Amino acid sequence: MRPDAALSARLVVERAGFRLDAGLEADPGEVVALLGPNGAGKSTALRALAGLVPLSSGHVTVEGTDLTTTPTEHRPIGMVFQDYLLFGHMSALDNVAFGPRCQGVGRARARALAADLLDRFGLSDQARLRPRELSGGQAQRVALARALAARPRLLLLDEPLAALDAHTRVAVRSRLRGDLADFDGATVLVTHDPLDAMVLADRVTVIENGAVVQQGRPADIARRPRTAYVARLVGLNLYRGVASGTRVEVRVADGGPVEVTIAERRYGDVFVAFAPRAVALYRERPGGSPRNAWPARIDGVERFGDQVRVHLDGDLPLSADVTPAALAELGLGVGDRIWAGVKAMEIAAYQA
Amino acid sequence: MTGTGPTSGPPRRGRPAARRRFPWLLAVPAALGFAFLILPFLGLLARTPWSTLGTRLLMPEVRDALLLSLGTATVTTAIALVLGVPLAWLLARTEFPGRGIVRALVTVPLVIPPVVGGVALLLALGRNGVVGRPLYEWTGYSLPFTTAAVVVAQLFVAMPFLVISVEGALRGADRRYEEAAATLGASRATIFRRVTLPMVGPGVLAGAVLCWSRALGEFGATIMFAGNFPGRTQTMPLAVYLAMQQSPEGAVVLSLVLLVVSLAILIGLRDRWVGTP
Numbered sequence: 001m002r003p004d005a006a007l008s009a010r011l012v013v014e015r016a017g018f019r020l021d022a023g024l025e026a027d028p029g030e031v032v033a034l035l036g037p038n039g040a041g042k043s044t045a046l047r048a049l050a051g052l053v054p055l056s057s058g059h060v061t062v063e064g065t066d067l068t069t070t071p072t073e074h075r076p077i078g079m080v081f082q083d084y085l086l087f088g089h090m091s092a093l094d095n096v097a098f099g100p101r102c103q104g105v106g107r108a109r110a111r112a113l114a115a116d117l118l119d120r121f122g123l124s125d126q127a128r129l130r131p132r133e134l135s136g137g138q139a140q141r142v143a144l145a146r147a148l149a150a151r152p153r154l155l156l157l158d159e160p161l162a163a164l165d166a167h168t169r170v171a172v173r174s175r176l177r178g179d180l181a182d183f184d185g186a187t188v189l190v191t192h193d194p195l196d197a198m199v200l201a202d203r204v205t206v207i208e209n210g211a212v213v214q215q216g217r218p219a220d221i222a223r224r225p226r227t228a229y230v231a232r233l234v235g236l237n238l239y240r241g242v243a244s245g246t247r248v249e250v251r252v253a254d255g256g257p258v259e260v261t262i263a264e265r266r267y268g269d270v271f272v273a274f275a276p277r278a279v280a281l282y283r284e285r286p287g288g289s290p291r292n293a294w295p296a297r298i299d300g301v302e303r304f305g306d307q308v309r310v311h312l313d314g315d316l317p318l319s320a321d322v323t324p325a326a327l328a329e330l331g332l333g334v335g336d337r338i339w340a341g342v343k344a345m346e347i348a349a350y351q352a
Numbered sequence: 353m354t355g356t357g358p359t360s361g362p363p364r365r366g367r368p369a370a371r372r373r374f375p376w377l378l379a380v381p382a383a384l385g386f387a388f389l390i391l392p393f394l395g396l397l398a399r400t401p402w403s404t405l406g407t408r409l410l411m412p413e414v415r416d417a418l419l420l421s422l423g424t425a426t427v428t429t430a431i432a433l434v435l436g437v438p439l440a441w442l443l444a445r446t447e448f449p450g451r452g453i454v455r456a457l458v459t460v461p462l463v464i465p466p467v468v469g470g471v472a473l474l475l476a477l478g479r480n481g482v483v484g485r486p487l488y489e490w491t492g493y494s495l496p497f498t499t500a501a502v503v504v505a506q507l508f509v510a511m512p513f514l515v516i517s518v519e520g521a522l523r524g525a526d527r528r529y530e531e532a533a534a535t536l537g538a539s540r541a542t543i544f545r546r547v548t549l550p551m552v553g554p555g556v557l558a559g560a561v562l563c564w565s566r567a568l569g570e571f572g573a574t575i576m577f578a579g580n581f582p583g584r585t586q587t588m589p590l591a592v593y594l595a596m597q598q599s600p601e602g603a604v605v606l607s608l609v610l611l612v613v614s615l616a617i618l619i620g621l622r623d624r625w626v627g628t629p
Contacts, residue, residue, distance in 0.1 A: 052531050072534040079535040085528055089550040098546070102537035150536050 006030065006186035007154055010058035011048045013041075020044050020210040021058075026186035026203070028063075033201030033218075034190045037229060041210040042190040046156050049188060051075050062154045062186070073102070075154075078147030082159040084139050086131035092142045093118065093127040099150030117145045121179075136164045137172045144179060155180075155187040161196055173199055194233040198222065206230055224350050225273060236273045237318045240352055243270045248349060250316065258316045261291045263344040269352035276309060278346035279320035282339040283330060293341045294318075298334050301327070312340055393611065400608055401601045408605045416583045417591035418609060424499065424587060425567040428506040432514045432563045437556065440518035441544075455519075462512045469508050470576020477504065477577075501578035502585050506567035513566055514559035521555020522548070561621055565614060 007026040013019070020041040026032045034042040047053040049060055051072035059068045067075050078099070086095050096114035101107065118127050121141050131139055140160060147155060160176060161169050177200055180187055191197055197204045198218040206214040206221065206229070214226045225231040231238035241250035241257070243266035249257040250272065260272050280286070286293050296314030303309075307321040310332075320340060332338060401408070408414065442448070443455050461469055477484040479494045488494050495501050529551065533543045549556070571589040578585040580594065588610050595602035 050531075050535050052534070072531070073537050073539055075535075077535055079532070081528065081532055085526075085532040087529065087533075087547060087550075089553075098533070098538070099536040102533075102539070102542055146536065156535075 004028075005061070007032075007049075007060075007062055007188070009049060009060045011045050011060070012056045012058040013044055013048055013053055014056040018210060020048070020207075022205070022207055022210070022212050024049075024188065024205065026188065028186065029181075029184050030203060031180050031187040031189060031201045033197035033204045034188060034207055035194065035197045035204055035230075035233070036192065036207035038192060040207045042192075042207050043158055045207065046079075046158050046188060046190045049154065050077055050079050050156055076152050077154045077156060078150055078152030079156040080140070080143045080147050080158065080160050083163050084131070084143035086134075086139060086143055086146070088131055091128050091130060092123065092134065092138075095131065095142060096146045096149045099146060103150060114145075114149055117149055118142070121145050135168075137168045140164065140172055141175070141179075144176070148179075148183065153185040155183055155185060157187065157189040159190055159192070161191070161193070176200060194222075223273075224271070224348060226271060226352075231273065236275055237279075238271060238273045239316070240269070240271055243267055243349060246344070248272055252316060255315055258294065260316075260347065261344045262347050262349045264349065266349045266351075270349045271352050272347055272349045274342055274347045276319040276321040277307070278342050279318060279322075280341045281310065281320055281322060281326070281330060281332065282341060283332075285339050286341045291344045292347070293339050296338060296340045298332060298336050298338065301334060312338075314340075316340075396604060396607055396611065399601075399604050401604065404601075405605060405608075408602065409609070413582060413591065414602075414606060414609070417586055417588050417606070420499070420502070420583070420586065421568055421588040421610075422613075424502045424506060425564050428503050428510055428567040429514075429560050429564045431503070431507055432511040433556070433560060436511050436514040436559070436563075437518055440515045440522060443515070444519045444522035458512055458515050460512075461508055462516070466505075466509050466570065466572030466574075467576055468572075470505060470573035473501075473505060473508060473573060473577040477501075496577055497579040497581065497585060499578075499584055502574055502587060505573040505577045506570045509570050509573050510563040510566040513562040514556075517559030517562060518552065518556050521552035521559075524555070525551045557621065561617060565617065568610070568613070 004027070005025050006028040007024060009024045010022070011024065012021045018041070022041070022045050024032065024034075024045070034045055036042045044053055048055055051060075051067070051070060055068065059066065061067065062076060065076075086092070087098065090098070093111060093114050096117055097107075097110040100110035100113050105113065115124070115127060118124055121144070123138060123141060123145070126134055126138055126142070131142070134142060140163070144157075144160070161173055164172055173196065180200060189196070189200055191200075201218055204214075204216060204218050204221045205212055206227070208227060208229055214221060214230055216224075221230060222234045225234055225236055225238050228238060239250040239252070239260070241248040241260065243249075243262070245265050245267070246262050248260045248262055248266070248270060250260050251257055262272065282293070285295075294314060294316045296312035296316070296318070298310060299313040299317075300311040301308055302311075304321060306323075308324050308327050310320045310322060310327070312318050312320060318340060330338075439458070443451065443458070474481060474496060476482050477487075477495050479485065479488050479496065484495060495504065525548065529547055530543050533547045538546065568587075569589055570587070571593070574585070574587060575590055575593075580586050580590050582591075586594070588606060592603050592606045592610070595606055
């Protein structure tokens with residue numbers, strides 16, 4: 001545990017058929033994203049930080065103060081819930097003033113504080129409105145203002161963009177990024193959307209089945225996934241194997257080992273990863289520059305942006321992105337047998 | 353938000369619903385049922401002595417009974433709120449051994465005949481009752497046949513309506529709003545006052561109205577436990593009963609007053625009562 005950490009926690013929550021055991025650390029001003037599939041335990045972790053779920057064991061320390069047994073209302077936290085949970089019988093202003101009021105600030109001063117905050121958030125026109133009169137994006141920002149008005153030292157965001165439609169989400173995401181940059185305490189953000197994590201977070205912690213499977217800077221996570229889930233999120237083909245020099249023996253679930261050639265020497269257990277767009281498709285076995293070529297069968301084809309994603313089945317199941325023109329030129333369809341080639345230079349190999 | 357109503361869906365096959373045949377088979381029993389419900393009121397209005405209505409209303413017995421009824425029903429509702437809301441909160445929000453039994457016992461006054469309730473109250477709080485006797489021996493105070501006894505009888509019969517209504521509202525309220533308040537630093541008391549209570553407000557109001565109307569109409573338990581003393585324990589329903597035996601016209605006037613008061617409450621609170629919170 002670093003003494004200067006804004007947040008240091010080990011969260012163990014045991015329930016029938018589920019166990020969460022996750023360590024979390026954050027520096028002052030740092031945004032940590034908890035990324036994971038539904039049911040992985042991310043929301044439970046966030047609720048445990050807030051004290052809404054009791055810890056079976058572990059600890060929560062915020063800026064050196066042990067909060068493990070502190071009840072929720074005495075924790076210096078601010079929380080933005082997935083559907084915001086703005087109080088429907090209060091105006092936006094009174095929602096934001098609620099936190100300061102609970103801390104004993106007088107009514108007039110609390111309202112002035114709230115008005116100030118809403119003003120900074122560009123919401124002064126909405127201050128008098130009831131939550132149901134706000135748009136999704138406005139409600140999200142009022143919820144954030146409400147959480148920040150209590151001057152928290154730890155900000156918790158539970159899927160803050162999930163309730164928004166795709167169009168609003170882009171704008172709200174970029175504003176949220178700016179707001180979070182102004183906050184000097186630690187922020188923990190729960191999301192299942194890798195884009196949220198990449199854009200908003202300084203650090204990403206991936207949780208699967210209640211355990212942390214990967215931690216790192218977003219760019220590292222995106223470049224070097226360590227589980228099939230993360231690889232799928234960031235859109236990479238990922239395999240695990242044993243390297244000796246530039247040769248990696250990849251073990252695939254069914255079937256024997258497949259040989260993958262990499263550019264730099266590695267030894268021992270490694271992950272190999274490459275992007276679908278690094279894959280080239282051939283009707284005949286290619287010779288020359290691509291040093292990896294595997295026979296495969298086309299399992300499915302789908303449109304993917306301006307590319308076509310081709311799902312290949314074979315010794316090494318993989319995804320390939322090609323242009324529609326290339327696909328047409330090759331005259332390929334589902335069920336065709338082809339060759340998939342990847343240059344060794346395009347393959348990242350890193351220690352498992 | 354743009355809602356997609358049933359009209360914007362794909363067109364259904366067959367004829368539109370509006371042009372379907374009117375269900376005459378249901379209309380006959382429905383009309384009979386409706387007629388049965390309003391016929392007594394028509395009878396009441398038909399027999400009302402409109403010419404002497406004004407003078408009869410100003411008679412002291414009528415005024416006393418009406419004031420007593422309104423006063424006791426209001427005091428009963430206030431006490432029911434103070435005792436019943438916490439009871440409903442415990443039933444809805446906490447786990448304690450025997451909670452199911454407690455809830456069942458709370459509903460007992462709803463189903464037993466009020467007269468039986470009056471007898472039970474006498475046996476418990478009467479001068480020779482389980483609690484009443486020691487109370488009388490120590491303090492010399494005897495509860496039955498006083499105005500306080502009217503309130504006690506009404507409370508026994510009417511409070512369960514409030515408890516059940518508020519408990520339902522508390523169960524229906526989204527508890528995550530309370531969690532949100534807790535993360536903002538609100539104590540349990542503040543959460544209850546500023547978040548929970550406003551959320552369950554319509555349910556509390558509905559419960560209070562039910563409780564008040566039930567208290568206003570209370571007859572059986574009142575006449576058993578509080579007796580029928582004009583000015584002290586003779587509420588409107590008791591006055592109606594007594595008047596019916598002496599001068600039916602007086603009973604009609606009293607009934608009309610009760611009907612008007614009840615309708616006024618129903619109409620005044622209709623939107624909030626019938627509408628969902």
